[in-house]
Structures are given as structure tokens and as C-alpha cells.
Amino acid sequence: xKRQLCTFTVGNLLFGVDVLSVQEVLRPQPMTxxxxxxxxxxxxxxxxxxxxxxxDLRERLGLPAAPPEISGMNVVVQLPGGLAGLLxxxxxxxxxxxxxxxxANPVTLRSTIREVISGxxxxxxxxxxxxxxxxxxxxxxxxxxxxxxPLFSN
Amino acid sequence: xxxEILNNADxxxxxxxxxxxxxxxxxxxxxAWEKQPASRDTLDRIFRAIHTLKGTCGFLGFTKLEGLAxxxxxxxxxxxxxxxKASPAIVTVLLHVLDSVRRHTGHIERTGKEESESFGSVLAxxxxxxxxxxxxxxxxxxxxxxxxxxxFGTSAENSIRVxxxxxxxxxNLAGELVLVRNQISQLSQNEGPQMLAGPAQKLNRITSELxxxxxxxxxxxxxxxxxxxxxxxxxxxxxxxxxxxxEMSGQQTELDKSIIEAVKDPLTHLIRNCIDxxxxxxxxxxxxxxxxxxxxxxxxxxxxxxxxxxxxxDGGGIRPEIIREAALRRGLLAPSQADTMTNYDxxxxxxxxxxxxxxxxxxxxGRGIGMDVVKTxxxxxxxxxxxxxxxxQGTTFKxxxxxxxxxxxxxxxxxxxxxxxxxxxxxxxxxxLDGADAARKIEWIEDSPVYRLRGQLLPLIDLGRxxxxxxxxxxxxxxxxxxVLDAHGGSFGLIVDHVQxxxxxxxxxxxxxxxxxxxxxxxxxxxxxxxxxxxxxLGLAQRVKNNExxxxxxxxxxxxxxxxxxxxxxELLVFQLGDDGRWAIALSEVTRLEEFDAAKxxxxxxxxxxxxxxxxxxxxxxxxxxxxxxxxxxxxxSSGKFQVIVHARDGLCYGLLVDHIxxxxxxxxxxxxxxxxxxxxxxxxIQNRITKIVDIDGLVNLDAGRANGQFLGEMMExxx
Numbered sequence: 001x002k003r004q005l006c007t008f009t010v011g012n013l014l015f016g017v018d019v020l021s022v023q024e025v026l027r028p029q030p031m032t033x034x035x036x037x038x039x040x041x042x043x044x045x046x047x048x049x050x051x052x053x054x055x056d057l058r059e060r061l062g063l064p065a066a067p068p069e070i071s072g073m074n075v076v077v078q079l080p081g082g083l084a085g086l087l088x089x090x091x092x093x094x095x096x097x098x099x100x101x102x103x104a105n106p107v108t109l110r111s112t113i114r115e116v117i118s119g120x121x122x123x124x125x126x127x128x129x130x131x132x133x134x135x136x137x138x139x140x141x142x143x144x145x146x147x148x149x150p151l152f153s154n
Numbered sequence: 155x156x157x158e159i160l161n162n163a164d165x166x167x168x169x170x171x172x173x174x175x176x177x178x179x180x181x182x183x184x185x186a187w188e189k190q191p192a193s194r195d196t197l198d199r200i201f202r203a204i205h206t207l208k209g210t211c212g213f214l215g216f217t218k219l220e221g222l223a224x225x226x227x228x229x230x231x232x233x234x235x236x237x238x239k240a241s242p243a244i245v246t247v248l249l250h251v252l253d254s255v256r257r258h259t260g261h262i263e264r265t266g267k268e269e270s271e272s273f274g275s276v277l278a279x280x281x282x283x284x285x286x287x288x289x290x291x292x293x294x295x296x297x298x299x300x301x302x303x304x305x306f307g308t309s310a311e312n313s314i315r316v317x318x319x320x321x322x323x324x325x326n327l328a329g330e331l332v333l334v335r336n337q338i339s340q341l342s343q344n345e346g347p348q349m350l351a352g353p354a355q356k357l358n359r360i361t362s363e364l365x366x367x368x369x370x371x372x373x374x375x376x377x378x379x380x381x382x383x384x385x386x387x388x389x390x391x392x393x394x395x396x397x398x399x400x401e402m403s404g405q406q407t408e409l410d411k412s413i414i415e416a417v418k419d420p421l422t423h424l425i426r427n428c429i430d431x432x433x434x435x436x437x438x439x440x441x442x443x444x445x446x447x448x449x450x451x452x453x454x455x456x457x458x459x460x461x462x463x464x465x466x467x468d469g470g471g472i473r474p475e476i477i478r479e480a481a482l483r484r485g486l487l488a489p490s491q492a493d494t495m496t497n498y499d500x501x502x503x504x505x506x507x508x509x510x511x512x513x514x515x516x517x518x519x520g521r522g523i524g525m526d527v528v529k530t531x532x533x534x535x536x537x538x539x540x541x542x543x544x545x546x547q548g549t550t551f552k553x554x555x556x557x558x559x560x561x562x563x564x565x566x567x568x569x570x571x572x573x574x575x576x577x578x579x580x581x582x583x584x585x586x587l588d589g590a591d592a593a594r595k596i597e598w599i600e601d602s603p604v605y606r607l608r609g610q611l612l613p614l615i616d617l618g619r620x621x622x623x624x625x626x627x628x629x630x631x632x633x634x635x636x637x638v639l640d641a642h643g644g645s646f647g648l649i650v651d652h653v654q655x656x657x658x659x660x661x662x663x664x665x666x667x668x669x670x671x672x673x674x675x676x677x678x679x680x681x682x683x684x685x686x687x688x689x690x691x692l693g694l695a696q697r698v699k700n701n702e703x704x705x706x707x708x709x710x711x712x713x714x715x716x717x718x719x720x721x722x723x724x725e726l727l728v729f730q731l732g733d734d735g736r737w738a739i740a741l742s743e744v745t746r747l748e749e750f751d752a753a754k755x756x757x758x759x760x761x762x763x764x765x766x767x768x769x770x771x772x773x774x775x776x777x778x779x780x781x782x783x784x785x786x787x788x789x790x791x792s793s794g795k796f797q798v799i800v801h802a803r804d805g806l807c808y809g810l811l812v813d814h815i816x817x818x819x820x821x822x823x824x825x826x827x828x829x830x831x832x833x834x835x836x837x838x839x840i841q842n843r844i845t846k847i848v849d850i851d852g853l854v855n856l857d858a859g860r861a862n863g864q865f866l867g868e869m870m871e872x873x874x
Contacts (some may be wrong), residue, residue, distance in 0.1 A: 032677075032685040033572065035621030037668055044664075044677055044685040049330030051677050053665040080663035126754055137667060 005121070007092035008075060013113075015088070015131045016095065016121065017077065018062075024092050026074040029054075038094065038139045041086055043135045052076065054085040055137050062112045068108060077133050084137050095128070097121050102130075163266070168262050169210050170730040171315070172667060176203045177259075178381060179250055182246055185384040191240035200248070202232045206253065219258055222273045225280045226251050232284055247279045249385065259430070266858060271808065274874060280690055302708040310517060318411065321372050328365040329660035335361040336864070338683030369410070369561070376454050376463070377405025377416045383425055385452060392428045397436050397447040398429060404454035410460050416535045420528040424448065424465050424551050427525075432469035432549055440545065442470065453827070460572070466550035474500040481509065493843055501541055505529040512711060515564075536562065536579045538640070554579075562661060564688065568619040573686045574650075575659055575678055580691040582645060582654055585636040592634040594820065605636060605647055606698075608726065609742025612638065615694065616649040621673070641695030648694065657770070661688060670695065724823040726847070728838070730814040731777050732785040737812070737846040738819070738838075739799065743850045746800040747815060756798070761862055766807055773809040774853055778861035780833055780846075787813055801850055808854060834857055 005016030006025075006118035031054055033041030040059040045052040054074060058066055066072055066089060101121045103113055113129075116136045119127040180203045187196040208223035227250070232238040240702050254276050257754035261269040333788065335357055338752040366731050384400055391398040409417075433439075433448035440446055455465040474497040479501050481487040492500075503509055507526040532539050536556045543549040556562060556579060564575040587595055596603050596614065603614040614636065636647040659678040668674070672693035725741035754764050755773065777786045799810040825847065828836035833856050836847040 019457075030684065034671070034674070034688065035572075036667060036671055036673060036685065041667060046679050046683050046685045049333050049679060051665070051679070053661045053667045055667070078664070081665075082666065084667065139667070 003097050004094055005097055005128070005130070006075070006094050008073070008086075009090045009092065010061060010088050013061070014092070014123075014126055014128050015057075015117075015127045016097075017075070017086075017131050017133055020092055021075045021077050021116070021133060023078055026076060026085065027086045028071045029074060029085075040139065043108040044059075045085055047076065047083065047085075050083060052083045052085045053137075054087050056087045057136065058087070058089075058111075060116065060136055079133065079137060084133075084135065094152075095123075097128070156354070163271070166214065166262065166266065167788070170259055173207055173210070173255065175261050176206060177776070179203060180732060181249070181252055181385055184245055184252070187389065188242065188245045188388075189239065192243050194234075196614055197230070197234055199236060201227065204230060205435060209363070215627075216262065216268050218268050218272060219255065220257075222251065222277065225277055229280050229284050238283065239492070247283060250276050250279065259497055271477075278859070283796045287863075316371070318372075321368070322369050325372065326437055328361075328368045330664075331361050332365055332561075332660060333679045333681070334681075335681060365561070369557075369848070370408075371568055372411050373407055373408035373557075374411050376407050376409055376414060376461070377402075379414055379421065380405055381451060382422075383452065385424060386422065386731070389427060390426060393435075394429060395435060396429065396433055397448045398433055399447050400452065401449060402452045407454035407456060409462055410557060411557065413535055413537075413557075416531065417537070417553070420531045420539075420553075421463070424529050425452075426589075427548070428465065428467040428469065428843050430469075432467035433848075434470050438470075446651045456557075461555045463553040463555065464550060466548060468548040471545040471547055471549050472501050472504070473545045477503055479499055481506070481605070484509065485617070498542065501543055504541065505539065533641070536577055536580070563656055564659045565637065565656050566653060567617070567635070567648075567650040568652040569621070569650050572621075573618070573680075575657075575686055576639070576657055576691065577650075577688065577689045580639050580641065581642050582638045585638060585647070586653075587634045589633050591818065592632065594818070596634070603649075605639065607647070608745060609740075612636075612645065613861060614647040614648045614649055618649075618651065623794075639691050639694070643692050646695060648689075658828060670793050700750060705826075719867050724821070726819045726821070726823070726845075728797070728816040728819050728840060728845060729797070729812040730816055731812060732787060735781065735785065736816070736840070736843055737776075737848060738840055738845045739782075739810070739848050743801055744799055745802040748798045748800055748809070750793045750796050750798055752796060752869065752872070757866055760859065760866070762811075762866055764809060766809070769807065771807045773811050774858065775865040776848070776853075777811070777813060778865045779853065779856060780848070781859060801854075803854070810848075810853070817841070 002043075004019045006019045006022045007014060009015070026045070026047070029045045029047075031045055032040055032090045033043045040056050042056045042059075043052040045054055052074075058064070071090045072087050072089060075091065075092045076083060092104050098152055099121070103120050103122065105117060105119060116132055117129045118132045118135075119130045119131065165632045180200055183196050183203075185201045187193060190196070204223050206228045208220055208227055211220035211223060212218070225823070229238070229244070229248075231245070233240060238244070254273050261267075321635055322862065338350075339358055340355050342350040362581050380402055383402070387398055428450050434442070434444075436446045439448060449468050451464070451466045453462075453466075456464050458631070476493050477485070477500050478495075482489060482492060483501075486503065486509060487495075488504050500659065504525045507524075509526065513687070529539055532553060538554045539551060541549060541551050544829050550784040552802060563578040565578055565581050567576060569572055585605070596605055598604070603616070605612045605614055628695065635650050635653050637650055637653065638645055638647050657680075659680075661676045662678060663676050664674060673690055674687045674692070674693070675690035676688045677687055680687055727741050728736060728738045731737050748766070750764050756765070757763065758770055762775065763770050764773060765771070797812050797815050799815075800812060801808045821840055823838055823840075825836040825838050833849055833852045835847040835852075837844055839844050840846070
């Protein structure tokens with residue numbers, strides 16, 4: 001079974017998501033900060049009149065903030081709860097991948113990474129991690145503290 | 155019956171929609187017919203509705219429903235021919251038929267099949283009612299004299315059904331168009347070529363019209379939900395052995411569908427409340443000299459871009475002392491507070507969470523929702539409710555609702571570098587304190603800042619600190635803007651850095667990721683393309699109540715500042731009359747300070763007055779009232795402008811003309827030489843100087859004829 005993945009890098013990791021779940025890719029956009037939001041939410045973007053929540057994948061993966069020379073791109077994905085923008089370092093090409101190249105997660109992975117990937121594609125010279133978008137935009141228990149602030153839950 | 159028709163989901167869907175409308179119409183007709191049994195038209199309409207139902211059910215193979223319709227048609231036939239006379243018992247049975255049809259069609263909608271239950275008791279009741287007639291004449295088997303079956307033709311020619319989802323989408327698109335329009339018009343004004351101006355203006359007009367029209371497609375007359383109420387009132391009144399008439403006006407008043415739906419339960423609750431607790435039993439009413447039949451009035455109208463709904467009854471009313479006692483018993487009110495509250499304010503307490511006048515904590519009415527839920531539901535859609543009552547004469551609830559949820563007027567405020575929108579409906583007023591004042595007038599109870607707004611304590615929260623981007627809150631000595639907001643159970647003040655315009659904004663929901671942030675109600679996109687967040691006033695109010703927020707983040711305030719601010723004493727507004735006369739008035743009596751041009755002063759008969767907030771405000775020329783002629787300043791006061799202290803009482807404003815506002819002082823007030831003259835309370839030492847304190851009650855009631863005459867005379871002279 002063939003599959004097309006849109007690829008991008010975050011730190012030194014190469015990720016892929018199904019092309020069909022990607023609506024578009026945006027250059028860096030002006031963003032409105034959301035005070036009191038969990039730290040992985042970078043802000044809100046005006047996408048032609050629709051409001052896009054930008055999720056910082058570096059933050060989600062527990063990586064240090066991007067160096068200044070990386071301006072970052074937004075991969076816009078559709079989710080049941082609305083549009084989200086995945087903030088990544090760089091966007092790569094679309095790759096055709098076959099089922100033979102696929103393997104389940106190696107057991108040794110760090111848990112923050114294991115949580116958000118649902119398998120690995122073996123490329124010729126590199127490994128491509130299949131990102132589980134839903135998991136990537138779900139706020140993990142550890143960083144969700146501000147949201148579960150008892151003051152906010154009526 | 156051929157299989158394929160039975161399976162035709164479209165046909166069934168159409169049948170369900172149609173019968174829902176027909177049954178709604180029939181319910182209205184039945185209520186009307188009960189009042190006017192002589193109305194042949196109404197009876198015919200009811201007959202046709204049932205006949206149509208019978209025909210369609212036969213066609214679709216819903217035999218049970220067909221049987222019920224057949225029996226009902228029989229009864230209606232007798233009624234039309236006058237063999238049976240209308241009676242409340244017959245209406246009750248017909249209403250039961252209606253309920254059975256609704257239940258049955260509901261089952262068909264869910265399962266696609268008829269319910270197994272047969273309509274035993276209803277059918278028996280129908281039979282029983284027809285018996286006397288049956289013995290006389292055989293049941294007529296005649297088709298009513300109508301060409302088009304009712305329901306089909308009535309409104310189909312000039313209206314079509316559209317899915318709400320599609321309208322939502324159109325609404326969203328219109329919203330986006332508005333944003334683009336805003337961008338274009340900004341561009342054309344600032345940097346665009348001249349030739350862009352014309353088209354931009356046209357775009358502006360068309361967009362506004364388009365938006366308004368699309369908004370209208372979502373509007374529905376409020377009568378749609380009111381139509382359930384006659385039945386509700388009838389049934390509940392019968393159950394409670396009361397006689398109640400429901401009067402409705404303004405059914406055509408239109409509101410957004412989502413708002414109509416959201417307001418249905420609160421309205422139902424209020425009406426039930428009128429029936430259960432408002433209207434007395436017939437015996438009591440007669441004893442009180444009222445007509446035996448109670449009345450509940452439901453009115454709706456548009457006013458100033460809002461929809462007003464009024465629900466009033468002529469029942470026993472709410473006795474403020476009972477509310478007061480109940481609030482004290484439940485600890486919702488401190489005795490000292492209770493003494494200073496007006497009856498009107500006391501009655502509003504029924505909206506507090508946990509309020510109930512019944513002695514037991516369990517609610518006697520048993521519906522599990524109280525007035526606080528009504529208020530919360532209305533707050534949620536940006537509405538407001540208040541209640542007025544005259545004991546013995548009745549109670550009136552007034553509800554204000556926005557026309558639509560999607561586009562709302564909002565006040566834009568800034569905190570730090572960020573802008574936020576606050577729904578205008580929650581904004582009560584704006585207060586600005588300049589640096590020096592701010593330090594003195596914001597008082598602290600431990601770490602909670604409060605401000606005395608016309609003598610009432612207003613809890614404050616600092617927006618910047620609340621949202622975590624200015625750690626220490628406001629610096630002392632800075633100007634402060636307070637946005638006074640109305641929220642559930644009281645108001646509070648929000649400290650912001652700057653207040654900008656009001657603007658119509660398009661509300662966009664926040665994605666699922668941010669839903670749990672209760673301080674924001676959504677986001678919107680400004681003309682310049684920036685996204686800004688909309689503050690959720692209820693969410694913020696929740697924070698005010700919660701001191702934990704402040705415990706976690708102590709506010710560094712210079713201790714000296716705190717001590718000074720906490721010093722006991724009375725706040726006084728010090729002003730000058732004449733050359734160097736120092737006078738003062740209790741700040742709690744001051745509503746506002748204004749400045750008027752001498753030319754703005756008119757006369758209302760023999761009284762000087764100005765137009766103020768659309769009303770006539772009489773002026774009290776204090777110099778003329780309180781000073782001897784040789785002490786007064788020459789007329790007009792130096793700059794041709796008058797300083798005016800506005801004092802509101804009993805809904806009226808009075809303007810006190812003074813020569814110069816000096817300062818606000820907070821000092822222990824020790825009155826000496828009391829009551830020398832009317833209008834003067836006495837003298838005190840304020841800021842180390844002898845200051846006379848005015849007696850506002852005395853001033854308002856003073857015979858000002860001579861002083862006014864002199865003042866007006868001098869004014870005329872100065873104008874010539």
C-alpha cells in the first residue's frame with residue numbers, strides 16, 4: 001500500500017504527516033499571543049478570516065526553542081475541533097512511501113516522542129517519523145497545568 | 155403498501171417535518187378555539203390538520219396513527235355539525251391526541267417505524283365523547299371542502315426550508331467579507347490610489363447589506379417558542395386550581411435562531427414561576443379585590459438594537475422583607491448591607507446562586523433550577539434580566555437580549571502591548587483616575603484592590619496581572635482606566651492600560667485546544683488583520699471571587715502607600731466658592747464632575763438648567779445659594795465655563811455649580827458649628843483648613859427662587 005507523506009523537520013528529526021490531512025503550508029505569520037494558555041500554544045493566526053491555533057512542535061517534543069536563523073513554517077492541518085497550525089523548522093518534499101518501509105516504534109524512544117509518533121518509515125539514508133497529529137496537539141498532562149488550574153474549572 | 159415507499163426516507167422526513175408544523179399549528183388553534191368555540195374557521199383548520207395526517211399516514215402505511223387520526227376526525231366531524239358542543243374536556247382530549255401524535259412521530263423519526271403501543275386510552279376517550287352523537291346519526295364519511303390539503307400550501311409558495319448549517323456557513327462567509335471590507339476601506343483611506351475610493355465605498359455598502367440580509371435569514375419570530383406557552387399555562391393553571399389568562403404581544407419580534415433556542419428554557423421557567431408563585435388562587439384574588447382570573451403578559455419588542463422581553467403577572471408580587479429575611483438567613487447578605495439596600499436591589503437578590511425563600515434547602519417547586527440558572531443562561535448569551543415588583547399588584551421580569559450572537563458591539567481595551575475586546579453589553583461605565591488620584595483612591599484589603607465607586611465598593615482586577623504579562627500589576631503614579639463590568643451577582647472593575655474605540659466585531663470561536671481557557675470567550679479579526687481575543691466577563695468575574703489567585707501572586711505595593719490608603723476617614727470632594735471659600739461635599743454624593751459652557755445654560759421656567767444625557771438637569775448655583783452678594787466672584791466665572799458637580803437622586807440629576815474643584819480629601823470628618831444655615835451641615839478642618847460641608851439634602855430642598863432669579867439675571871446681563 002502506497003502512502004504520500006508531507007515531510008518536515010523539527011530539530012534534527014524528520015517527520016511526516018499524510019498529505020490529505022494537510023490543508024496548506026504558511027510562511028511565518030504574525031501571531032496573537034494567548035495569555036494563560038499552555039506553553040505549546042504559540043498563538044492565534046488569521047488565516048483568511050479563520051482563526052488558526054498555532055502549536056509549537058518543539059515545545060511539544062521537549063526540544064529547546066528554535067535558533068534565530070530558523071524562522072519556522074506553519075503546516076496547517078484540519079482537526080475535528082478546528083484548524084491548527086503545526087509550527088515546524090522546515091518543510092520538505094512530499095514522499096511516496098510503501099508499507100514495506102514501515103515499522104512500529106522502537107521501544108527505546110523517549111516518552112514525549114513515543115506519544116506523538118505512530119511508527120517509523122525507513123528511508124535510504126534517514127528515518128522518517130510518522131506524526132500522530134491528534135496526539136501532537138493534545139496537551140500532555142505535564143504541561144497542561146495552567147489549563148487545569150482549579151481557578152479555571154468552574 | 156409497496157416496500158419502496160415505506161423505505162423512502164425522504165418521504166418520511168417530509169411527512170415528519172410537515173406533521174410537526176401541523177401539530178404546532180393545531181395546538182395554537184386548539185387554544186384559540188377553546189376561547190372562542192364559535193369560530194368555525196379555527197375548527198375547520200383543526201379538522202383539516204387531522205384529515206391531512208390521516209391521509210398521509212394511510213399513504214405511508216402508518217396504520218396505527220391513521221386509526222387515531224380517523225377517530226379524531228370523527229369527533230371533529232360531530233363538532234363541526236354541532237352534534238357535540240365544545241367543552242374544556244374535549245379540548246383536553248384533543249390535546250392528548252396531539253401529544254400522542256407527537257410522541258408517535260418522534261418514535262418514527264428515531265426508528266423509522268411505528269411504535270408498538272396502541273392509543274388505547276386516547277381512543278377510548280375519543281369514543282366516549284362521541285357516544286351520544288353516534289346514537290343519533292351515523293358517522294359522516296365526508297371529505298372536508300378544501301381543495302389543497304392543509305399544511306401543504308400554506309407557506310410553501312413564498313418560503314423554502316434551508317439547513318441551519320448552510321446558513322451558518324453563509325454567516326461565516328459574510329463575517330469574513332466584513333473583515334476584508336474593513337481592510338480594503340482602511341487601505342483606500344490611507345495609502346490607496348484615489349480611484350480605489352469609489353469601489354471601496356460601494357463594497358462597503360454591499361457588504362453591510364449582504365451581512366444584514368444573511369443575518370436576517372437566521373432570525374425567527376419569538377412567537378415560535380411562545381406558541382408552547384398557552385398550553386403550558388392552561389395545563390399548569392388547571393393543575394394548580396388557578397384561573398389564568400395569557401396575553402401575548404410582539405410575537406413577530408425577530409431574534410437569531412440560536413438565541414431563541416437559548417432563551418426558551420429561561421422563559422419557560424419564568425412563566426412557570428408566575429403560575430406557581432405569582433398568581434394567587436381564585437379565592438385569594440377575590441378576597442384581595444382582584445378579578446378571579448389572573449393574567450400573565452408576555453411582551454416583546456425591539457429597542458436600541460436589543461430585544462426586550464417582558465413577562466409580567468398581576469399576582470401577589472414579591473415582598474422585599476421576605477427576600478431580605480431569606481437572604482440574611484442564608485448568609486447571602488450581611489445585616490449591615492441589608493439596611494442600606496433599596497427594595498429594588500433587595501428583589502434582585504432572587505438571582506443570586508443559592509437563593510430560595512422556602513425554609514427547607516430542597517426546592518419546593520422541585521424543578522431543580524432556580525432564578526440563578528435563569529440568569530446564568532441569559533448571561534451566557536449576552537443577555538440581562540431584572541425584576542420589579544409591587545407587593546399585592548404583581549411582578550415584572552425584564553429581559554434584554556442581543557439580536558445575534560455572531561456580530562456584537564465591543565469595547566477595545568489595551569493592556570501591555572496586547573489589545574482585547576470586551577462585549578459592550580457587559581460594560582457599565584468607564585472610570586479614569588489620573589496618576590496621583592489612582593494611588594490614593596485604590597484601596598487594598600490585604601492584596602485585593604478595591605475602589606469606591608460613588609460610595610460602593612467595587613472589587614478590582616488588573617487585566618495585565620490577571621493574564622500574566624505584567625507581573626507586578628500597575629505601577630503607582632500611572633494613570634488608571636477602570637472598565638466597570640456587570641457580571642453575575644454584581645459588578646467589578648477591570649484595570650486596563652488604555653481604552654480604545656467601540657467596534658462591531660465578528661465573534662469567532664476558539665479552537666478546541668483553547669476551549670478550557672475560561673477567561674476568553676472567543677477571538678475576532680480586526681480591520682488590520684490582527685487577531686484579538688474577546689474577554690469572557692463571566693470567566694473573569696469567577697476570578698474576582700477567587701482569592702486564591704491573589705494569594706499565589708502577591709502584589710508588591712509600597713507599604714507606606716497601603717497605610718495611607720487604608721487610613722480611616724471620609725472621602726470628600728473639596729471645591730471653591732467665591733474668592734477663597736473652601737467647601738466640601740461627601741464624595742459618595744457625587745455622581746460625576748462635568749464642565750459646561752456658560753452658553754449651554756438654559757432656563758426651565760425660573761430655574762437654570764442644562765441638557766445632560768438627554769435629560770433636563772436643573773442647576774443649583776451654589777454661590778448664589780450659599781454666599782452673600784459681596785463674597786461671590788464676578789459673573790461669569792473666569793473662563794466662561796462652569797464646573798458642575800452632578801448629584802443623582804431618585805433617578806434625577808442635579809448640577810451643583812461651583813467656582814472651582816480643588817481636590818479630593820480623605821480625612822476623619824469632625825463637624826463643628828453644625829447647622830448654621832440651611833444647606834450647610836457645618837464646618838470641619840480638612841487638609842488643615844477650615845472647610846464648610848454642604849448638606850446636599852438641604853440644598854436640593856432649599857427654596858432657591860431668589861438665588862435662581864439673581865443668577866439668571868446676571869447670566870442674561872453677561873450675554874448681552
